[in-house]
Amino acid sequence: MADEITVEQLADDMYDLVKKAEGKKKYKPNDLIKEVITKYGDKVDKKDGKEAIKLLMDSERCVYSYAGGSFVELAK
Amino acid sequence: MSDSKTPLLDELEKGPWPSFVKEIKKAARTSRKAKDLLGQLELSYKDKKTHWKHGGIVGVRGYGGGIIGRFSDVPEEFPGAAHFHTVRVNQPSGWFYTTDALRQLCDIWDKYGSGLTNMHGSTGDTVFLGAGSDELEDIFTELSKAEWDLGGSGSDVRTPSCCVGPARCEFACYDTLALTYDLTMAYQDELHRPLFPYKWKFKMAGCPNDCVASIARADFSIIGTWRDEIRIDQAAVAEYAEKGLDIQSDAIRRCPTRCMKWDGNTLKINDHQCTRCMHCINVMPKALRPGTDTGAVILIGAKAPIVQGAILSSVLVPFMKIEPPYEELKDLIEKIWEFWDEHGVARERIGELIQRVGLGNFLEAIDIEPSPQMITQPRDNPYIFYEEYYAEEKEGGEA
Numbered sequence: 365m366a367d368e369i370t371v372e373q374l375a376d377d378m379y380d381l382v383k384k385a386e387g388k389k390k391y392k393p394n395d396l397i398k399e400v401i402t403k404y405g406d407k408v409d410k411k412d413g414k415e416a417i418k419l420l421m422d423s424e425r426c427v428y429s430y431a432g433g434s435f436v437e438l439a440k
Numbered sequence: 441m442s443d444s445k446t447p448l449l450d451e452l453e454k455g456p457w458p459s460f461v462k463e464i465k466k467a468a469r470t471s472r473k474a475k476d477l478l479g480q481l482e483l484s485y486k487d488k489k490t491h492w493k494h495g496g497i498v499g500v501r502g503y504g505g506g507i508i509g510r511f512s513d514v515p516e517e518f519p520g521a522a523h524f525h526t527v528r529v530n531q532p533s534g535w536f537y538t539t540d541a542l543r544q545l546c547d548i549w550d551k552y553g554s555g556l557t558n559m560h561g562s563t564g565d566t567v568f569l570g571a572g573s574d575e576l577e578d579i580f581t582e583l584s585k586a587e588w589d590l591g592g593s594g595s596d597v598r599t600p601s602c603c604v605g606p607a608r609c610e611f612a613c614y615d616t617l618a619l620t621y622d623l624t625m626a627y628q629d630e631l632h633r634p635l636f637p638y639k640w641k642f643k644m645a646g647c648p649n650d651c652v653a654s655i656a657r658a659d660f661s662i663i664g665t666w667r668d669e670i671r672i673d674q675a676a677v678a679e680y681a682e683k684g685l686d687i688q689s690d691a692i693r694r695c696p697t698r699c700m701k702w703d704g705n706t707l708k709i710n711d712h713q714c715t716r717c718m719h720c721i722n723v724m725p726k727a728l729r730p731g732t733d734t735g736a737v738i739l740i741g742a743k744a745p746i747v748q749g750a751i752l753s754s755v756l757v758p759f760m761k762i763e764p765p766y767e768e769l770k771d772l773i774e775k776i777w778e779f780w781d782e783h784g785v786a787r788e789r790i791g792e793l794i795q796r797v798g799l800g801n802f803l804e805a806i807d808i809e810p811s812p813q814m815i816t817q818p819r820d821n822p823y824i825f826y827e828e829y830y831a832e833e834k835e836g837g838e839a
Binding site: 392393394397410414417418421422424427428429430431432433434437440 | 494496497499501502503504505508509593594595596629633634635636637638781786787
């Protein structure tokens with residue numbers, strides 16, 4: 365990964381986004397990747413974003429949900 | 441009056457066809473889940489509405505696909521069917537199972553689920569119907585131990601599916617089974633972790649007969665074809681004629697491009713006019729065979745009418761050699777995904793995106809040259825734009 369932005373940092377950022385949006389908005393996985401790319405510019409890429417989502421799921425902080433399309437939600 | 445508890449469903453057992461009601465009743469003898477399913481289904485027929493809720497948060501750890509949530513909206517009345525999730529199991533390429541493998545699956549399913557299966561779902565997977573939320577991890581663990589994996593569901597790569605290919609079919613123009621296995625392994629992440637705007641289906645058909653109906657169902661169809669000439673065994677053609685086949689009516693007149701001639705002794709085919717429809721080969725399989733320079737035509741964009749109307753797929757690459765390690769094919773797939781990720785909106789299939797942005801723009805973005813095969817119907821108007829025509833017209837001072 366470019367510079368110092370770690371996958372863990374991206375996963376934390378994504379978690380915060382999902383948490384803040386709970387009950388108001390549902391994030392699609394790709395939306396989360398776009399958000400962190402917007403935040404960090406070319407320091408991160410799509411592959412880093414994918415890794416971060418993987419980490420988010422494997423750490424059981426978030427889960428996938430399905431309502432027409434697939435979304436990322438907080439694990440209950 | 442009948443004292444049956446399912447009088448409406450009983451009607452579906454009448455008639456000379458197999459009945460899913462009969463099968464559920466059979467399962468209901470030993471499964472509470474199946475028994476309550478029958479009860480809920482009868483209620484749905486009575487109320488004329490479904491009592492299933494769709495989706496929600498169900499799945500196994502780390503996976504976003506493979507489980508489809510089904511919750512009953514009358515759980516107090518039918519507790520056995522309160523959670524009735526569907527588990528998609530990634531099927532072997534071409535649906536070849538040993539009896540041992542089938543027993544293994546059934547044993548797992550009898551232990552945890554309702555015992556009801558759908559062999560196979562329209563996506564292609566082996567489908568287990570009726571798992572409780574608490575049982576999902578155990579089912580997944582047992583399947584994994586036995587080296588089975590879950591298939592795709594949600595906005596991801598759906599379980600790639602193919603025809604029986606060269607294993608049982610002499611017409612196969614490439615190894616559909618090998619390609620299906622390769623793509624399944626290569627795109628494990630995309631299969632299990634939804635990241636696309638909507639679903640993506642690969643279907644591999646070995647020849648233009650397209651026995652997996654990929655042209656109507658797959659976002660990305662890989663249909664076997666050939667570039668050289670149809671192989672003709674004139675003696676076998678004559679034998680068909682001797683045995684009573686009306687070659688003129690049954691083959692020549694039904695050729696969509698009228699590219700064949702039969703003078704009573706010799707069959708001639710103008711292969712440049714042939715669209716590889718397979719009709720003549722299907723009529724005389726012992727006499728005609730696909731050519732030997734084989735590969736596949738790649739088509740894109742089919743879908744069933746869920747969000748918008750149904751779309752049949754369009755030719756994207758008229759001919760591509762399909763050989764391991766399939767680099768050219770994978771490069772193309774990944775370019776398309778890149779474009780779809782960038783421009784697709786939620787629940788938009790690739791075919792709908794192409795219609796929205798225009799095929800010309802799509803081709804330019806994925807770096808593919810327009811070709812005459814990309815037309816709506818044979819010998820009809822092209823629906824792509826050739827920018828150089830406009831440039832020439834402007835230079836010439838016309839329109």
